[in-house]
Structures are given as structure tokens and as C-alpha cells.
Amino acid sequence: MPPPGFAFLRHSSFWFRHLPAPKGWGNRKYGTAPGLVFLAQAAKGGAPPTLPTMSDVSLPIEHTDPVNAQILSVSEDRVKGFHQHPFQFIAEQSGLPFDTVVERIRAMLKGGVIRRVRQTLLANKLAEGALVAWKVPTEKLEGAFEFLFKQDPFSGHVVLRSTDREVSGSDFRLWTTLKVPQDRAINDHCDVLKRLIGAEDYYTMQAHGIFALGVGHVRRKTMEPGEKADEPAVMMTTNIADLDEEEWNVLLHLKGDLTSEEIGPEPWKGRAEAAGVSLEKFCEVAKRLDAKGVIGRFSTFLEHVKPSASGQRVTRFNALFHWKVPKGMEERAGGEVGRHPIMTHAYWREGGERFANVNIMGVIHGTDKDTVLAHKAAIDKHLVETGIPVEYTNVFWGGRSEIKPSEISPIVFKEWHANWADVPGPVV
Secondary structure, X not given: OOOOOHHHHHHOHHHHHHOOOOOOOOOOOOOOOOOHHHHHHHHOOOOOOOOOOOOOOOOOOOOOOHHHHHHHHHHOOOEEOXXXXXXXXXXXXXXXXXXXXXXXXHHHHHOOOEEEEEEEEOHXXXXXXXXXXXXXXXXXXXXXXXXXXXXXXXXXXXXXXXXXXXXXXXXXXXXXXXXEOOOOOHHHHHHHHHHHHOOOEEEEEOEEEEEEEOOOXXXXXXXXXXXXXXXXXXXXXXXXXXXXXXXXXXXXXXXXXXXXXXXXXXXXXHHHHHHXXXXXXXXXXXXXXXXXXXXXXXXXXXXXXXXXXOOOOOXXXXXXXXXXXXXXXXXXXXXXXXXXXXXXXXXXXXXXXXXXXXXXXXXXXXXXXXXHHHXXXXXXXXXXXXXXXXXXXXXXXXXXXXXXXXXXXXXXXXXXXXXXXXXXXXXX
16 A cells, blocks of 8 residues: 555656755755655655645746846847747847746746737738827717727727827827728728717828837836937838738738747747648748838737736836928938937828927837936937927827737728728717
């Protein structure tokens, strides 16, 4: 007859092999004897020992943990283009073991510190896009926010903004990014949304050029005001790419959020199977898409708006800067703004009369308002010193914010409009 507790131990052998050895037990090089203390207790005929729970041996998940910060400084926005083995690349660039990178990213995703892991696309190359400012009655503002975030798959970033003083456009409190499929009109979609959310007015601002696009909160925390690259940013165009059926098939299977199980050595294996092609063919087509300029970066997106379970925040302030520079100097001014790495986004967009005819816009995130304003002051000064007059400037501060990838499928677009066509609105 086996000693009491033996069956328990036999079925718990996985835990014994994987639990860390108590201090002073066994040979640390080979990791022996981590479960001997439990075996000794059980063999005496006592009750089965209490094993440590997963929370007892859980990994640190906060972005401030040194190892996590080392990973995130690469994984947020340094994995440019398509990589067949993105987690190996992150491990190499961060100087950490591959297994450590994988287990930490999985843990941060499970803990909500990372909100998604995915291959980003340069949607401006795949669909018509715009920044949209909405004028909505105060009593409908929260309802409109909820509708655009939860009911409109084509609205991406939804944010409530305010200004420190009353300025041109400060009554446009609700801001969204919007994408619609190729050959569809953004204003037609906005007209439907206006009816449904009870908006009084809206204004669309398409991007004529892009100078910065990539959120890397962790590595930006230590940047000093005025820090800039050696050369101005090069403007990316927004011309729509022409893709064939094979490329669309791979693209649509490539773009979704990775599950925890896919975070590992071959993240695209299951995607290739779902697309009905070999892994080799899937990666070949993905690289072709990259060459066409429609692939962005592989990224771990931090939850940068809401606090973590322990109350830590990645950022507190989201500032949308507006600048008006003389006509004909937009590309040059955008390049000078975009060369400041603190900028997570920088665009040439026309604000029109509603927004004092500004034409350069950009976003900074930070934990201290005075520091965010110091970064802006340094950029303003730099523009003037390089011979670019700033004729007007302002800041729209972000409040409540939600982010989701924008849908670009023409099939989903057609179905959505069919569902809402006969709804008189407003529905909020």
C-alpha cells in the first residue's frame, strides 16, 4: 500500500518539476529537489501539502518592472515591417532570452497591461481615412462616445477632448479616427453617424502626409524636451495600394490580434492554415505586402489610458497639438515636427476655418502636463529657428479615450449600412 499522499504526489508531479526550489535545497545548477519537502510531508501520513498558487509564483506584469520595460522599449514600436519571427527579434534587440520575452508578454497581456498584440497595417494605404471632429450636444456626448466605440466598426480611436481656453473649434469635443473601404465616401458614412448620434456638425480632416506614426510609451518616458533626430522626418504619402486577391487573403488573416497561444516561436502558423496556404507562402506574401508599403509595425499595445490593477498608469496626458504654418511650408514643417521622437503621431491635415486654418497636427503622451507643454514649447522654438513661422497654435487635451482597430472590409461596410439605413436616429 503506498504511503498516504502518494497518489496526490504522483498526479502533482508536474508542479514538483516546475516549482522553484526552496532556498538552500538541492543543486541549483540542475534544479533538483524542489518538491522533496512536499514528499517528506506526505510520506509521514499527513494531509496533502498546500501547493503555492499561480498568484504566489506569478510574474511581474507592470510596465515599470525593469525586465518588462526592457522588452517594451523594443516591442512597442521598434519591430518595423513584417517579421516571420517577431518575438525572436524582440529577444535579440532587448538582449533577453526568448522564453523570458514570451512569458512576460503573455503575462502582461493576461494581466491587462498589454491590451493587444498584433501586426499593424498602414490603413491609409488600404482605405480612405480621416480624423473627424464632432460637435455634439453636451447631454448626448457620452452616448455618442459609446455608440462610436461599440457600434461603429469603422471608427478607431474615440476620444473626448477639451481646451484650456475657448478657441476656434473648442466646441468640437468628440474626436475619432475613421476608415472606410476603398471607393466609399467618408462623408457619406459621417452623415449616417451624424443622424444616429444626434451630432450638430462634424468636420473631416484627411491626411495629406504622415511624419510620425508609432506609440512607444516606455522608451519616451525619459526623453528630454527638444530632443530630436539628426534629420527631419520624411513624409509618407497616403496613396492607396493596389492588392491582388492573394494579397488580400493573407492581409485579412494577418491583421487580427494574437492570442496568448500564438505568442511564441511561430505566430503565423495558424494564420497560414486559416488562409489555406503554407507558412512559407504566407510569409512570402506578407513580405510582398511590406514592400508595397501597407505593413506597419509588429507591436505590443499598452493600456495607456486606464490604470492597471495596482493603480499604475502608463500616461496621464494625451495632447493633440495644432500648428498653422504658411502655405507651401507644410511638408517642411511636418518634417521638423516629426523629427522630435516624443511625437507619437504627426500629420499634415487641413483644419479649415473651424480650426483656425491649422495644417500640422501631432500627438504627445506624458505623465506630467508641464513636461508635455515643455516638449511643445521646444518644438515651437525649433520651428521658428528653422525659418518656419508659427502663425497660430493650440492644444486639445484628451480625456476619456478608447481605441480599437478600424474595420476596412467592404462586406462589413455594406452590411452595417443595411442594418442602420432605416433607423431615424438619434439613438443615443
